[in-house]
Structures are given as structure tokens and as C-alpha cells.
Amino acid sequence: MAFSLVLMCLALPVPKTLAADPDLKPGDTIGPNNWQRIQGMVGENFLNRIKAGHTIQIKPSKTYRALKEYADATEKYSGKVHLGSNGELLGHVAGQPFPKMDLSDPQIGQKLAWNFFWRWLGDDYKTGGAVKGGKIIRSAIEKDGAERRADLVSYFLFPRTRYILDPKPVIPGYEHIDYMQLRVDSYPRDAAGTTTLEIRYADPNRADDLYIYIPSIRRIRRATTTQRCQTLAPSEFNLDDINSFNGKITDFNYKFLGEKKILANLSQEHLPFHRKQGDYLPLDEKWEVVDTYVLEITPKDSNYCYPRKLLHLNKMTFDTHWTLIWDKRGEYWKEQFGMFTPVKLADGREVWSVADVVIVNVQNGRSTIVTATRSYNKGYPASMFGLSTLESVMRGGSIE
Amino acid sequence: MEATQRQLVPLVVGILLIGICFSHASGESPFDEWEKFLQEKVSFRGFVENTTGLSVSHGSHFFDTSNRFIMNRFTIQPEFNVDMTDWAKFFISWRFVKEPRYNAEAKSRKQSVTYFPAAPVKPLSNTFYDEDSFKPWEAVLDLKPHDQLKIRLGRQFISWGETDGIRLLDLINPQDLTFSPPAAPNLFNLDETRIPAWGLRTLYTIQPVSNTILEFFALPGGFEQAKQRVDEIVGSNDTGDLKVRYGRWSAHPETRLTFLGRNAFGNLFANSIRPACSGAAPPTSISCLVIPSTSRELPDAGDSWKIGSRISHSIGKLSFSLGYIWGFNPQSTDMVFKVKGVNCSAPVPGPCLAGTAPSVVNLRLVNDRTNIFAGQFNYPVADLFGLPVNTAVRGEVAFIPDKPYNISKYPGAFGLKATADPKHPDGTVEKHTLRYALGFDRTTLIPFLHPDDPWRAFNLSFQIFQNIIFNHEDGIHPFSTAEKIKRVSTTFTFRASTGYLGDTILPDVFVGYDPEGYWSANPSISYVPPGNEKIRVSLVGALYGGRNKFKSFGFFDEKDSVFLKMRYQF
Numbered sequence: 001m002a003f004s005l006v007l008m009c010l011a012l013p014v015p016k017t018l019a020a021d022p023d024l025k026p027g028d029t030i031g032p033n034n035w036q037r038i039q040g041m042v043g044e045n046f047l048n049r050i051k052a053g054h055t056i057q058i059k060p061s062k063t064y065r066a067l068k069e070y071a072d073a074t075e076k077y078s079g080k081v082h083l084g085s086n087g088e089l090l091g092h093v094a095g096q097p098f099p100k101m102d103l104s105d106p107q108i109g110q111k112l113a114w115n116f117f118w119r120w121l122g123d124d125y126k127t128g129g130a131v132k133g134g135k136i137i138r139s140a141i142e143k144d145g146a147e148r149r150a151d152l153v154s155y156f157l158f159p160r161t162r163y164i165l166d167p168k169p170v171i172p173g174y175e176h177i178d179y180m181q182l183r184v185d186s187y188p189r190d191a192a193g194t195t196t197l198e199i200r201y202a203d204p205n206r207a208d209d210l211y212i213y214i215p216s217i218r219r220i221r222r223a224t225t226t227q228r229c230q231t232l233a234p235s236e237f238n239l240d241d242i243n244s245f246n247g248k249i250t251d252f253n254y255k256f257l258g259e260k261k262i263l264a265n266l267s268q269e270h271l272p273f274h275r276k277q278g279d280y281l282p283l284d285e286k287w288e289v290v291d292t293y294v295l296e297i298t299p300k301d302s303n304y305c306y307p308r309k310l311l312h313l314n315k316m317t318f319d320t321h322w323t324l325i326w327d328k329r330g331e332y333w334k335e336q337f338g339m340f341t342p343v344k345l346a347d348g349r350e351v352w353s354v355a356d357v358v359i360v361n362v363q364n365g366r367s368t369i370v371t372a373t374r375s376y377n378k379g380y381p382a383s384m385f386g387l388s389t390l391e392s393v394m395r396g397g398s399i400e
Numbered sequence: 401m402e403a404t405q406r407q408l409v410p411l412v413v414g415i416l417l418i419g420i421c422f423s424h425a426s427g428e429s430p431f432d433e434w435e436k437f438l439q440e441k442v443s444f445r446g447f448v449e450n451t452t453g454l455s456v457s458h459g460s461h462f463f464d465t466s467n468r469f470i471m472n473r474f475t476i477q478p479e480f481n482v483d484m485t486d487w488a489k490f491f492i493s494w495r496f497v498k499e500p501r502y503n504a505e506a507k508s509r510k511q512s513v514t515y516f517p518a519a520p521v522k523p524l525s526n527t528f529y530d531e532d533s534f535k536p537w538e539a540v541l542d543l544k545p546h547d548q549l550k551i552r553l554g555r556q557f558i559s560w561g562e563t564d565g566i567r568l569l570d571l572i573n574p575q576d577l578t579f580s581p582p583a584a585p586n587l588f589n590l591d592e593t594r595i596p597a598w599g600l601r602t603l604y605t606i607q608p609v610s611n612t613i614l615e616f617f618a619l620p621g622g623f624e625q626a627k628q629r630v631d632e633i634v635g636s637n638d639t640g641d642l643k644v645r646y647g648r649w650s651a652h653p654e655t656r657l658t659f660l661g662r663n664a665f666g667n668l669f670a671n672s673i674r675p676a677c678s679g680a681a682p683p684t685s686i687s688c689l690v691i692p693s694t695s696r697e698l699p700d701a702g703d704s705w706k707i708g709s710r711i712s713h714s715i716g717k718l719s720f721s722l723g724y725i726w727g728f729n730p731q732s733t734d735m736v737f738k739v740k741g742v743n744c745s746a747p748v749p750g751p752c753l754a755g756t757a758p759s760v761v762n763l764r765l766v767n768d769r770t771n772i773f774a775g776q777f778n779y780p781v782a783d784l785f786g787l788p789v790n791t792a793v794r795g796e797v798a799f800i801p802d803k804p805y806n807i808s809k810y811p812g813a814f815g816l817k818a819t820a821d822p823k824h825p826d827g828t829v830e831k832h833t834l835r836y837a838l839g840f841d842r843t844t845l846i847p848f849l850h851p852d853d854p855w856r857a858f859n860l861s862f863q864i865f866q867n868i869i870f871n872h873e874d875g876i877h878p879f880s881t882a883e884k885i886k887r888v889s890t891t892f893t894f895r896a897s898t899g900y901l902g903d904t905i906l907p908d909v910f911v912g913y914d915p916e917g918y919w920s921a922n923p924s925i926s927y928v929p930p931g932n933e934k935i936r937v938s939l940v941g942a943l944y945g946g947r948n949k950f951k952s953f954g955f956f957d958e959k960d961s962v963f964l965k966m967r968y969q970f
Contacts, residue, residue: 219562
């Protein structure tokens with residue numbers, strides 16, 4: 001146990017000191033002979049693969065600009081936003097809650113968490129919408145390299161933080177809902193048509209609602225959402241691993257560990273990225289140096305599965321690039337990285353979207369890759385996120 | 401009229417489809433447009449499956465089924481999805497089944513049947529279980545003329561209710577229990593055993609945020625050809641009706657009612673036409689025996705009109721629905737036959753009156769329309785008095801006013817367990833009946849049972865079903881046996897499932913228990929190869945037992961079987 005804690009401490013990214021080589025330049029190649037140059041800038045498991053022979057190349061950093069409407073809302077509404085006694089967000093209407101970051105603020109961790117939660121994600125989006133075929137592709141890879149594939153689509157609607165689509169900033173009647181998500185499985189056939197409707201409420205004391213339409217009985221089932229740690233087999237994700245961190249913000253404590261340069265990919269070239277069958281490593285994607293905030297998440301519930309989770313938040317987009325997870329014994333457990341890619345809005349403006357996401361369970365050797373590029377602002381009606389949609393799903397069919 | 405209706409449906413659907421597709425295809429050359437349309441808008445799915453069954457029970461002289469193959473069912477089901485426009489989608493599938501019959505089963509059936517007077521008996525036809533029609537299994541046109549209005553036209557399934565494994569409100573589509581063992585959802589789930597029906601279903605969302613939805617459906621039923629039901633507990637050896645034959649999962653017939661060495665099942669419902677048989681002295685004449693003769697008028701269960709409506713709503717965490725179904729109740733155990741008359745088994749009454757021939761009671765299926773007032777709810781419970789419960793509670797209720805039951809007098813005359821009840825000369829009685837089910841679902845982590853992944857949960861589900869007969873009367877019984885139905889009947893079910901080794905090994909068990917002393921178990925273990933998500937191989941058991949063979953799960957206690965199911969999805 002003590003040895004594990006020592007290892008855990010060694011793995012901690014110490015603020016401002018772990019960027020092994022801040023002078024990484026575009027064109028540099030990192031491999032088994034010079035892996036030390038990126039130590040601490042990638043996950044430990046990924047670094048071990050480089051030590052073992054994998055090479056990566058550095059490319060120029062891609063920069064995105066905040067969408068004008070989001071920036072305007074931030075400017076307009078952020079002045080009235082503050083934290084409640086339990087860390088809840090008060091006075092928030094739209095935009096980034098805390099645009100002015102005082103890193104010495106004792107509440108900076110909680111504020112970063114809210115900035116992450118309310119980062120720009122469009123008024124709605126379809127995950128998989130920008131992938132060829134219009135679906136999320138998920139590959140579950142066993143330790144021996146055997147793979148199983150599943151296709152799905154998910155739709156998000158943010159009914160009370162809308163920037164472009166009318167009505168804005170809120171759809172009347174939906175002021176109490178942070179987001180609604182529909183997820184539809186489409187492959188393989190027996191899973192096709194399985195559809196979940198998840199609703200996240202603004203009330204910090206109200207648990208999410210989760211309805212599941214099960215095609216084999218053609219009925220909607222209710223599920224509790226308070227057991228969030230169970231593995232969503234055969235993947236290595238659980239409910240709170242979706243989008244790196246999907247927990248209810250007020251259920252956790254947050255600690256800002258510092259700023260840090262890490263390696264990420266904000267302009268993924270191939271969707272999905274090229275890789276060897278049975279392995280999660282991206283073969284010909286280049287990496288770039290990105291400035292991040294390091295946020296430590298610890299649960300208020302001592303029974304929660306992840307006693308410690310680290311997010312590396314992009315300073316501009318507040319998306320996460322690397323997510324590192326430890327178990328209750330203090331041993332390194334899961335490592336997640338997400339690549340991003342530029343996508344266009346309907347008016348031609350460039351924004352960013354998550355592209356491929358990889359989660360690796362370093363303890364059992366299994367990994368999961370999800371190609372999940374989004375298309376934003378599709379104009380989904382709120383009525384689509386209801387039980388009548390679940391009632392009318394057909395196997396393999398679209399719900400749009 | 402019926403034939404015209406059958407021709408009309410594909411015609412209307414065809415015209416609609418052509419109209420929608422032509423309205424979509426415009427501008428480019430038709431060939432390019434169609435190629436693009438097929439690539440982007442049409443998806444193809446389906447599966448091929450083979451199920452082999454082996455009986456492992458000791459069998460009986462009625463079901464001489466010990467240690468032999470009872471099933472080799474090959475199914476192929478292609479499915480097409482067409483996303484024609486934003487407001488119109490089309491789904492069509494076909495189900496083709498080939499299931500060879502076995503000579504041993506046919507012989508067994510012949511040998512098991514006893515008749516008085518002697519009559520020829522035939523086994524089920526060799527193609528009885530086959531599905532080889534090109535009529536679509538499911539064909540639905542989904543229209544969305546408005547964001548809040550959804551219309552589904554075509555041959556479809558409509559499932560109400562909240563239960564798992566056993567149906568309560570899920571009565572809108574009939575269920576085909578000819579090929580599937582009862583209470584065995586791990587072998588054939590509800591979706592595989594329901595029979596689709598042509599009709600209309602609409603969902604109008606009155607208020608989206610609270611999921612306030614008004615639903616209406618209408619299924620004419622006349623478009624379907626009635627299939628001979630063989631899952632019933634009315635067998636030809638009991639009734640003398642050559643059109644009704646035992647199927648693989650027919651319940652065990654009543655064999656305890658014998659009079660002078662003959663089956664006295666008919667005496668449950670009527671007295672002999674010979675006056676002396678009603679006398680005080682115990683009769684010894686064959687003329688006191690009553691032979692049953694059943695008949696039914698089509699449309700049969702599931703083949704007639706059904707309409708229904710319900711309104712759903714959510715308040716906080718509670719979701720609920722209230723509804724009404726008007727239609728024929730297709731559950732086989734609900735079959736009730738009414739006495740339509742008694743006559744002599746000989747062409748003229750003389751032999752019966754003279755004491756040399758038995759009487760025949762004519763029993764006809766009660767084809768009453770059934771009113772069902774329905775309700776269902778679900779509610780997730782996170783904590784209870786501060787304790788983490790993490791359980792989803794669900795329930796459904798059906799109130800069936802004036803539900804018919806068969807009734808007899810206990811104990812019966814001539815030393816029989818039961819005979820005709822003089823208070824109810826037609827052998828039936830109507831009673832208000834309430835059925836409800838409560839279910840509790842939760843996921844539970846049991847780390848010591850999951851050394852490979854302590855966070856892979858077990859899915860646990862517990863259900864209680866109760867049937868309550870108001871103004872209950874002693875002597876109410878199922879048509880086929882002389883076992884009384886009590887005022888309150890209860891069944892419990894429990895289900896547990898999980899996955900091992902990255903969900904490549906999937907155990908699941910469904911257990912049923914009737915506190916009167918009957919049980920069923922439906923364990924299964926499936927293997928999904930880690931390198932191929934399309935293949936699934938399952939080993940399934942269907943086991944039954946109880947204190948006798950004439951009630952509840954005990955009906956099937958000589959039909960214990962194991963199955964190997966291999967499925968390939970495409």
C-alpha cells in the first residue's frame with residue numbers, strides 16, 4: 001500500500017515542473033531514445049509504449065477562437081455568477097461562468113469544474129454526426145488484440161444555454177434542465193434500437209433521469225443513475241467517463257494542481273485514426289504542445305470508484321485532453337486521451353469537436369476507442385428528447 | 401371482404417411509398433438519385449439462427465418426450481430500414497422459419513390420444529411451425545407530420561406494461577407459444593414470440609417537457625389469418641375436437657377425472673341427459689359419462705379488433721400511464737368455454753336415455769370482448785430513510801370487469817373431484833378481476849464474484865404478480881383442469897445476469913415461483929467471441945416443477961429441456 005502511494009505521488013503532475021522539454025518544436029520526433037523529452041506530458045501507459053518502440057512527431061499547435069456568441073454571453077452574464085455554499089453554480093445564464101481566472105483563488109478548482117461543464121458545446125449536437133456514415137464507431141479491444149465493434153449515435157440538447165438557435169438563451173419550460181441526451185445503438189443487430197434518454201437537471205440535489213428502450217421487449221425501462229461506477233461493458237467506460245468527466249459537479253471536490261504543458265492533438269487528420277488491428281495506438285497522427293489547467297477530482301462519496309481523477313483542461317476550450325484515474329489502492333487504473341478536429345458550423349465558421357477518444361485500463365489490458373466527431377447546431381426540437389421518441393425507435397433506424 | 405382488405409393494405413402502403421420516394425427524388429437523374437438514396441438512406445440488418453432442443457425429462461404416457469430432440473428451429477430474418485425523409489421512415493422485415501417435425505413426436509401424439517367413441521387422430525402437420533410466407537413479418541411506415549405527432553401504420557408490435565418474462569398488460573399483440581416454452585425469456589424473448597398485427601398507432605406529445613403523451617391504437621385483426629393454437633391446455637384427447645391438437649408446450653391435460661375407466665372431463669361442466677344419473681344412488685352406467693366437445697368461432701384470440709388509448713405523464717421522478725384496451729384477451733390460460741348444450745353421443749337420444757351411451761357436452765369458447773383498464777408506473781429510488789437503495793420500481797395494473805371463469809362444484813358427484821355446478825348451468829361465472837405486478841430492478845456490485853472486473857455489475861430483478869378475483873366464488877377453475885383458482889394467486893420471479901471477461905461470457909437466470917408449490921427455472925449462458933460481435937452461442941435450460949401437473953408451472957413438469965442456440969447477426 002505504501003509503495004503504491006509512493007508510485008501515485010511520483011505519477012502526480014507537479015505544477016509547472018513536469019513539462020520535460022518545453023522547447024519541443026514542430027518536426028521533432030519522439031521515440032524510445034528520447035522519450036524523456038515528453039515525460040509527464042502524456043499518460044504513463046502511453047509513455048511506456050513510446051519507451052517500447054512507438055514514435056510520435058510534433059506538429060505546430062492548432063488554435064481555435066471562441067465563438068462570438070459564446071464570448072458575448074460570457075461577457076454579458078458572467079458578472080453575476082457565483083458559487084453557493086455547496087459549490088453549486090448560482091446566477092448562471094449562459095457562457096463561461098468564470099472567465100477571469102485567479103489561480104490563487106481558494107475556489108479555483110470548483111470554478112474550473114464549472115467552466116469545464118459549461119464549455120462551449122453548441123446549442124445541440126449529434127455525436128458521430130461528422131463521422132463518415134454519421135455514426136459513432138466504438139471498438140472494444142481485448143488484451144490479446146481481439147476486437148468487437150459497435151455503432152451508435154448520440155444527440156445532445158442544451159435547452160437553457162443556447163447561443164445561436166432560437167429560442168435563446170433558453171427554451172421555455174426547460175429552465176430546470178442542463179442537458180438531455182439520446183443515445184441510439186445501431187450495430188450489431190441485436191443491440192440496434194437500444195435507446196437511452198438521459199436528463200441532467202440543474203437542481204444539484206436531483207439525480208439524473210435515465211430511460212432505456214429495450215428492443216427485445218419493446219418497452220421503456222427506468223434505470224437508476226446513482227450507481228455510476230459500473231462498467232459499461234464491453235467498453236472500459238463507465239457513466240462518469242463519458243466526455244472525460246460526466247459526474248454531477250456538486251458531487252465532487254476539486255483541487256487546482258497547476259498549469260501544465262501537455263501533448264495533445266487538436267487537428268486529428270484521419271477519422272478514425274490509423275492504427276494496427278487490435279491496438280489503440282494512433283499510427284500517423286502528430287501531436288502538439290497544449291497549455292492546460294490540471295484539475296484533481298475527488299468524490300464526496302467515499303464508496304465512489306475513482307478516489308482520484310485528473311483532468312487536463314485546455315485553457316481556451318476547457319475540453320480535456322488527458323484524463324488519468326487511480327483506484328482505491330492508489331494504483332494507476334485508467335488512462336484516457338481525446339483528440340480533436342475542426343468542424344464547420346452551418347454558417348461556415350470553424351469550431352472544434354472531439355474526434356477519437358481512447359480509454360485504456362492499464363490493469364486488465366483492455367482498451368476502448370470511440371470515434372465520435374460531432375456536428376453542431378442541428379436544430380433538434382426539444383420534443384425529440386422525450387419518451388415518444390423511445391416508443392417509436394426501430395432496429396437500425398434513425399430517430400432524426 | 402377479408403380478402404379485399406388484405407389486398408388493400410399492400411396497395412395503400414405501396415402508393416404511399418412511391419409517392420414519398422418520388423417527392424424526395426427530384427433534380428438529378430433518377431439512376432444517380434436512387435443510387436445515392438440506397439447508399440445513404442437504406443440499411444440492411446437481420447440474423448440467422450438455429451435452435452436445437454433436447455428433452456431431458458422422464459416424460460409421461462401423454463408426452464412421451466424423454467431423451468430425444470424436440471426442436472431444430474432454423475430462422476432467418478432480413479430487415480430493411482429506409483429513412484426516406486425527415487418525416488417518413490419505413491421498416492420492413494420478413495421471418496422465415498423451417499422446423500422439421502419428428503416422427504417420434506407424431507407417433508407419441510397418436511399413441512397418447514384415447515377416444516370414446518374411437519376416432520381418427522392426426523399429429524401436427526410437418527410444416528406446422530414453419531413460417532414461409534412472403535408476407536412481411538413487420539412492415540411499418542412511420543410518419544411525423546409534426547414534431548409532436550407520430551403515426552405508425554402497418555404490421556407492427558405494440559407493447560404496454562413494465563413486466564419482464566411474464567405478460568400482464570402486454571396483451572395487444574397475441575403471443576405465439578407454440579414453439580417457445582413458457583416463462584423462458586432466455587430462450588425466446590417477448591419480441592420473438594409476439595405476433596405482429598396490422599393497424600395504426602399514434603403518439604401525440606401534448607407537453608414534451610413532462611412527457612405528457614396521448615396514445616391511440618387500432619388493430620383491425622381481420623387482416624391476419626388465424627393460426628391454429630396448440631399452446632392451449634385443451635387437448636384433443638380431452639375434448640374430441642379433431643381441430644385442436646397438442647403442441648410441444650401444451651400444458652399437461654387433466655387425467656384425474658375418470659369414470660368407469662373413461663375420461664370424465666366433460667362432467668366438470670354438465671350432467672348427463674339421462675335423468676337417472678342425477679339420482680341419489682351412485683350410477684354405474686356409461687350413460688352417466690359426459691364427453692366434452694369444444695369449438696370456437698374465429699376470429700380467435702388475437703385475430704379480432706383491438707383498440708386502445710392511454711395518456712402518459714411524468715411528475716418529478718414518477719412516470720405513469722393510464723389507459724384502456726378493448727379487445728379479445730389472447731392469453732391461453734384465460735380461455736373460458738361455455739356450455740352450449742348437451743346431447744347424446746349416438747345419433748338419437750335413445751341409447752343415452754336407455755343407459756347405453758354417454759352424453760356429449762358442447763362447449764364453446766367465450767368470445768367476449770374484454771375491457772381492460774390499465775395503469776403503469778416507474779419510479780427510481782436512490783435513498784430510503786438515508787439508506788442507498790438505488791432501485792427502479794415499476795408496476796402495472798389491469799382491472800378486468802366481469803372477467804369470465806369456468807366454475808364447477810367441489811367435491812363432485814360419483815366420487816369425482818368436481819362435477820357440474822347446478823347454480824351455473826352454462827359452466828361459467830363472471831367476476832371483477834384485478835391483476836397487478838410490481839418489479840424492482842437494481843444493479844449490484846459483487847466484487848468477489850467478479851475478480852476480473854469488480855465494477856461489472858450484476859443486474860438483479862425481482863417481480864411479484866398477483867391476480868385478485870373480487871366477489872370470489874368457490875369452484876372457479878381453469879377450463880382444462882379441476883384445480884381451483886383461489887381469490888388471490890401469486891407468482892414471484894427473480895432474474896440475475898452479468899457478464900464476464902469483457903462480456904464475452906454472459907450468464908442469465910430467470911426463476912419463477914408460485915407459493916402454492918410450483919416453480920420454473922430458465923438458466924442460460926451465452927458466449928460472444930471477443931473477436932466477433934456478430935456471433936452468439938447460448939446454452940439454455942427450461943425446467944419446471946411443482947406439487948402436481950395440473951396447475952401453474954406444474955403443467956410443464958415433464959417437459960424439462962435444454963437448448964443450444966446459435967445466432968449470427970448481419
